[in-house]
Amino acid sequence: MSEHRSTAAAPLSGLRIVEISSFVAAPLAGMTLAQLGADVIRVDPVGGAADRNRWPLTEQGASIYWAGLNKGKRSFVADLRSPQGQELVARLITGSGPQGGILLTNTTGREWQGYDALARTRPDLIHLEITGRGDGSTGVDYTVNAATGFPLVTGPPDHAGPINHVVPVWDIACGLYAALAVTAAVRRREATGAGSRLAIPLENVALATASNLGFLGEAQLNGTGRPRVGNALYGSYGQDFTSADGVYFMLVTLTPRHFRDLVSATGTTEVVAALATALDADFTDEGTRYKHRDVLTALFAGWFRDHTADEISAALSGTSILWERYRSFDELATDPQVTANPLFTDVPQPGVGAYRAAGAPISVDGTYQPARIAPRLGEHTDAVLREELGLTDDDIARLRDTAACATDSPKRTNP
Amino acid sequence: MSEHRSTAAAPLSGLRIVEISSFVAAPLAGMTLAQLGADVIRVDPVGGAADRNRWPLTEQGASIYWAGLNKGKRSFVADLRSPQGQELVARLITGSGPQGGILLTNTTGREWQGYDALARTRPDLIHLEITGRGDGSTGVDYTVNAATGFPLVTGPPDHAGPINHVVPVWDIACGLYAALAVTAAVRRREATGAGSRLAIPLENVALATASNLGFLGEAQLNGTGRPRVGNALYGSYGQDFTSADGVYFMLVTLTPRHFRDLVSATGTTEVVAALATALDADFTDEGTRYKHRDVLTALFAGWFRDHTADEISAALSGTSILWERYRSFDELATDPQVTANPLFTDVPQPGVGAYRAAGAPISVDGTYQPARIAPRLGEHTDAVLREELGLTDDDIARLRDTAACATDSPKRTNP
Numbered sequence A, B: 001m002s003e004h005r006s007t008a009a010a011p012l013s014g015l016r017i018v019e020i021s022s023f024v025a026a027p028l029a030g031m032t033l034a035q036l037g038a039d040v041i042r043v044d045p046v047g048g049a050a051d052r053n054r055w056p057l058t059e060q061g062a063s064i065y066w067a068g069l070n071k072g073k074r075s076f077v078a079d080l081r082s083p084q085g086q087e088l089v090a091r092l093i094t095g096s097g098p099q100g101g102i103l104l105t106n107t108t109g110r111e112w113q114g115y116d117a118l119a120r121t122r123p124d125l126i127h128l129e130i131t132g133r134g135d136g137s138t139g140v141d142y143t144v145n146a147a148t149g150f151p152l153v154t155g156p157p158d159h160a161g162p163i164n165h166v167v168p169v170w171d172i173a174c175g176l177y178a179a180l181a182v183t184a185a186v187r188r189r190e191a192t193g194a195g196s197r198l199a200i201p202l203e204n205v206a207l208a209t210a211s212n213l214g215f216l217g218e219a220q221l222n223g224t225g226r227p228r229v230g231n232a233l234y235g236s237y238g239q240d241f242t243s244a245d246g247v248y249f250m251l252v253t254l255t256p257r258h259f260r261d262l263v264s265a266t267g268t269t270e271v272v273a274a275l276a277t278a279l280d281a282d283f284t285d286e287g288t289r290y291k292h293r294d295v296l297t298a299l300f301a302g303w304f305r306d307h308t309a310d311e312i313s314a315a316l317s318g319t320s321i322l323w324e325r326y327r328s329f330d331e332l333a334t335d336p337q338v339t340a341n342p343l344f345t346d347v348p349q350p351g352v353g354a355y356r357a358a359g360a361p362i363s364v365d366g367t368y369q370p371a372r373i374a375p376r377l378g379e380h381t382d383a384v385l386r387e388e389l390g391l392t393d394d395d396i397a398r399l400r401d402t403a404a405c406a407t408d409s410p411k412r413t414n415p
Helices: A025-035 A064-069 A083-094 A115-121 A141-146 A169-192 A202-212 A215-222 A256-265 A269-279 A286-291 A293-305 A309-316 A329-334 A381-387 A393-402 B025-035 B064-069 B083-094 B115-121 B141-146 B169-192 B202-212 B215-222 B256-265 B269-279 B286-291 B293-305 B309-316 B329-334 B381-387 B393-402
Strands: A016-020 A039-045 A074-078 A102-105 A126-131 A196-201 A237-242 A248-253 A322-325 A344-349 A353-358 B016-020 B039-045 B074-078 B102-105 B126-131 B196-201 B237-242 B248-253 B322-325 B344-349 B353-358
Touching: A016 A025, A016 A083, A025 A039, A025 A064, A025 A102, A025 A126, A025 A169, A039 A083, A064 A353, A064 B202, A064 B215, A074 A083, A074 A381, A083 A115, A083 A393, A102 A169, A115 A126, A126 A169, A141 A169, A141 A202, A141 B248, A141 B322, A169 A196, A169 A202, A169 B169, A196 A202, A202 A215, A202 B064, A202 B329, A202 B353, A215 B064, A215 B329, A215 B353, A237 A286, A237 A293, A248 A256, A248 A309, A248 B141, A256 A269, A269 A293, A286 A293, A309 A322, A322 B141, A329 B202, A329 B215, A353 B202, A353 B215, A381 A393, B016 B025, B016 B083, B025 B039, B025 B064, B025 B102, B025 B126, B025 B169, B039 B083, B064 B353, B074 B083, B074 B381, B083 B115, B083 B393, B102 B169, B115 B126, B126 B169, B141 B169, B141 B202, B169 B196, B169 B202, B196 B202, B202 B215, B237 B286, B237 B293, B248 B256, B248 B309, B256 B269, B269 B293, B286 B293, B309 B322, B381 B393
Parallel strands: A016 A039, A016 A102, A039 A074, A102 A126, A126 A196, B016 B039, B016 B102, B039 B074, B102 B126, B126 B196
Antiparallel strands: A237 A248, A248 A322, A344 A353, B237 B248, B248 B322, B344 B353
16 A cells, blocks of 8 residues: 555545546545545656646756655556557556546547547446536636626726736636535446546636626626626625735625624724715625725725734724735745644645645544655555556566556656 | 426436525526526525625616526525524424535534534535635735735736726635535445534635645745736736727647747748747747747737737638637627527516526536526525425414514615
8 A cells, every 4th residue: 555545434435546647627626536545547658748847946846846746646657649648547547446437637539548449348337527618628727717797897996907826716616616526426436336437627617607606697688797896895895905015905895784883993983974975885784885886995904004914913903894915925935824834734845845834625523634745756656556457567668668568757857 | 386496307306405605606506506406495595695685686676697607596584593493494404304414604603503503413424615715804805916926927028006806706615626526425325324514614615725826835945936928828828909999819829830830820931930030949849839928928919909809810721820819798698609698598587587597517528507587585585484494374474473484585675
């Protein structure tokens, strides 16, 4: 048993999942399943997939990104263009008893790893493909996002062009939907013996989310979509402010109590009351607070301009207001609240160095599972050939001669 | 059996989940579990939770948002402040045989619905709480996001302040992690009989994501975090462009082939080759394309400025380049590609009207489950009291007299 194997207590303990993947969505899905206890084997072509050297890199050129999205997996490298390599991987997918037979992939269009070919060997196969668009055409997070409507309503109201998100929302959501779909399919297979042919298009994750949150319904039902409202919270009162010493704050007031506390903290009780009377506005109604947000913001902003960040933090603490200081990634990486968060484990990541890595953001009985390291590319090729495919050392030596499998990348250095 | 019950073929068929929730994360988790076949009963206080009238609203004042996030659930309304109401809901959570005993909630701090109180009655309870921050303090998507680092690197490089996202990324990811954690815990309970006490802080979902994608590791390992790079794709070549007729396009080139096609499509083969020689730059390397992105963008932008959106679309189609036109929500809501997408179902939503609603973005055997309507508030109170708690019509009448339960909101109109 490898150290990467699941423990008996973990919810997905025993499952054996093969992942043929690259970039964010499918690797995140596989990593999340591994965090829940599954044995996940990421299969890469010789030299690694197209995400092998994705930025951010360390100064020595190792991919921090790759290390972050492949934690706790085993790595198997094969020549995916050769019939022999394909046959080995197909055997790996369809094998390993009742808890195997699960493929998670975002590389589509290859017949040998398609549902039909693999389900002939293993009718109870669980096969999940992540695709770009619903019609089968290609797409990645940043192109899918362009078509969602969100970039044209992000940013300052007077800004003209699109503003892309930085966090790849659709990849993240797609990866989590994929992990969920596989887990639910496993539950069904364990109850009924039935396999599943599943597909999740990135585009449809984005469209479903835009629909679930009302963005599409609003445009369809009211004839006009969401406007660009800057950093304001749509439909209620939330806004960013700047302190006397130039620190940015975000405040959200969802309930009448939150709003009363904000009015009180900023010393604007009388002027807001006078405004309510003058405008005949009931500020206990969140829509009314939203409609009058600009004048309210102008009233509150003076108090923020007159106080330092520390004074503001002290005044807001203990109120019901939802608030936060904006922090940079640099501040975040050194903030004691973050470095002491039990979500993180210091891991000695080969090639990358020692760094703080996150486990799954799910606490069980009040504790988080420690983060694990990502494998070196091809690190488990021999072990998988031996333990999962039953090959002998002689078989493995012959495979290496034909270059069908590799324990490491001969084309690129893998420190 | 109600029309909201699961079908036998669905992967989470048979499960009975109680959701005490509001806003996005917990309702999305419950809805997603319902889309996979679970019977999900959303419990609300009399009059509805704080998200009852959340924007966007129809012109008649019904919440499109609430309808979007509660599709396919049953609705049970009780006076959650009265001991009698609490006792009924506790019985509902802990009852319904081996497939019941599951609570999903984002309302914390109430002893009667805490793990300890409920697990005394039902040791195999699966109890999942969504909280704001890891230390138990409050937080919502927009405040959590302020502290992640993302708003300070979103938007144009010359912009000074924070730019908030519009799609509540952390709520979405948290809801999907929650649906996954419940499903995995069900699999464990079905195998071992053990329950689970689970918690997911919104803050830790954000921190784990920032870590998984390398944003935190980059700041820690390299001593400096991600810069603000506008709409450029970090570490590779991707950029937005504007056509002669003012249409915005997003293009992404991840591989040397993508980039070659972009150079070819824009008629810049000779000038890009001369540039590569002059700069001693190898544009087959994605990091090199990124470093020289501004000069490359300046070269390509001329071609976009000289062509209409239709000409550009025609020229890019059939190439390997990943590209998309930016669309507004209004364009999205009427685009035939969207309205014909089998992800959507026209549903007659009471109060809201007929509109296009999305099902889960997971196709099974090539088809999507149709979207279902959201319940009216309290619609299933009587049915749940009768079917799930075994009460008689007389019992129900007595409960209504004490106002412990309600079939609908007496405080607000619910059209």
